[in-house]
Amino acid sequence: MLIKKLTFLFFICTLISSLFITSKAAVILQYHHVSDSTPKSTSISPKQFEVHLQYLADEQFNVIPLPQLVNALKNKKSLPDKTVAITFDDAYSNILSQAKPILDKFKFPYTIFINPQLINSSPKPYLSWDQITTLSDLPNQQVTIANHGLTHDSLARQTKNKSKKEWFTQQTNNLLLAESIIEEHTGKSFKFFAYPYGEYTPELQHWLNENDFVAFTQQSGAVGLSKDLTAIPRFPASQPYDQLASLKDKLYSMPLDLSMLIKDTSNHQSPITTYSSIKDVTFNVKVEDFNRNLLTCYISGIGKQEVEWISADKFTLTFSKPLPVGRVRSNCTAPSIEKSGRFYWFSQPWFVLNADGSWYPL
Template identity: 65%
Template sequence: MFTKLLTFVVFISSVLFSLLITCEAAVILQYHHVSDTTPKSTSISPNQFERHLQYLTDHQFNVVPLPELVSALKSKQTLPDKTVAITFDDAYNDILLQAKPLLDKFGFPFTIFINPKLLSNNANHYLSWSQITALAKLPNQQVTLANHGLTHDSFARKPKNRTKDEWFEQQTQDLLLAEKLIAKHTGQTWRFFAYPYGEYTLELQTWLRENQFTAFTQQSGAVGLHTDLTIIPRFPASQPYDQLDSLKDKLYSLPLNISVINETINNKISETKTIARYNTISSVNFEVQTKDFYPKSLNCYVSGLGKQKIKWLSQERFSIEFSGPLPIGRVRSNCTAPSINNPERYYWFSQPWFILNTDGSWYPL
């Protein structure tokens, strides 16, 4: 009798744990152009975009406005399983012409991250302020307008002719000005910020946190209650990542509660850095809080280097000694592992690095 009771308790605990894991999971999709005629690297065709939306409908995903998702994260409230938010960067014309009619067809809310100065100067490519204002007045807050910087300049690339302090002050003041302009034209001020090119620094993260901004990156990964609100991941869903076979795994992914402990730079242990010169980062240590996967099932892949060998240092920590120098450019390590309680779903975490040339200069955008 006792054995049966114990088995039942274990079963119930497993089910409850499984439900907790899945209800904490959300995914944010990132798009740019919805068009057949724009650069493929930032585009998805209207037909393929409609397939994405149809898949979300057919499989009963919970598509919510981005503010609803962020509010739940901030208040540590669980979300319905399979929660998704749809975002667009740069406010291109085709979002209104091609994407919105399809989103309306399915009744899905969405977010546009805009650069106010570009809207004023490049009306042939971007939505106008009058169009943005009209979108903001739609009922039920179906369209969220948010901050992508005053222009589309990187917030990590300091010009050589500026001091670090004066440049940082100008960048943050421009970001605040962009927020004011968005509020003026739309009545919305969410203090959501998407990093241009996905590039950021630890100093900028600190400033954003202190000034109550929520920030979004371009590296992959699911979102959960432990996600850092200054580097919320989004899955790029434009080409070549627009195929449904690969998108399905991402939509069902779970947030891996993991953090970078340190890196070995020039054979010395250093604090975590997002920016480094070529051939200076040789390894990285991670600490994992998630318990719902087998250590041997964890796989980590690095841009340009492929699958990396993982060395477990303890039950919570592992290290990767890179098989070669991290390539120059935007580099990501994607780590995934199948859930024990939901074997068909994968935990997903991505760590970005921005690797400079050997002379410290930036790679081309």
């Protein structure tokens, strides 16, 4: 009888642990164009976009409005397993002409991050204010209109004709202006911000946090309750990442909770560095549900990196080559022990400047 009771308790504990692992995570997909005639690097064809949404429907993913997801993160509330939010950057007109009919077919909500000063520009690749307002007025948070900056300028690149303080004040004022313009046209202010080009600084993150903004990046990874709300990851789902085979792993991914420690303390926790200034990084691990020997890390431009475990909860990556100049991502994944076929996923972006400290071209 005792053995049966212990077996039952073990089963219950395992079940609770399993639910805990998957019920507090979500995936956010990032798109730009839905078109056959726009730049491939920021596009997905309407046909392939429908393949994505059909898979979400067939596999019974819980596709929810982004405000609902953010509210759960803010309040540390559990999310149903297989929760997904759909986002678009830049408010291209093909979102209305090509994407919306497909989204309507599946009744999926979505978010559009816009640059208010570019709306009604000429030539006109963007949605108009009338179109944006109409979308925003749809019921049940079907469409969320959010902030992508006043224009599409990077908020990490200081201009040379202003002091750092003057430049930062101007950029944050522009961000607030963009939010007020969105609220003026839609009657709503969610204070969601998607970084243009995915570039950000610790100073900007601090300001966003102090001003109650939630910010979204462009590096991959699932979203967990412990995630920094000024660096919420999204999986790019346009070309060349639009194939369903790779998207499936991302949709079923779970957050790998890591904190990065850089030995060069001048760059501690900052994603901005200069060429060849960082030789290695060390991560603290807060997840136990994976085999340490199966953790793999890849860095764009230099490939798979050797993982050296320092302790049970800490490992180091010593780069095989200098991080290349440009936007660089490190993706670390590990298969779950309890959830067969599912992976933990973490992505760290770096913005690697030239050796002289100058920025790479956009």
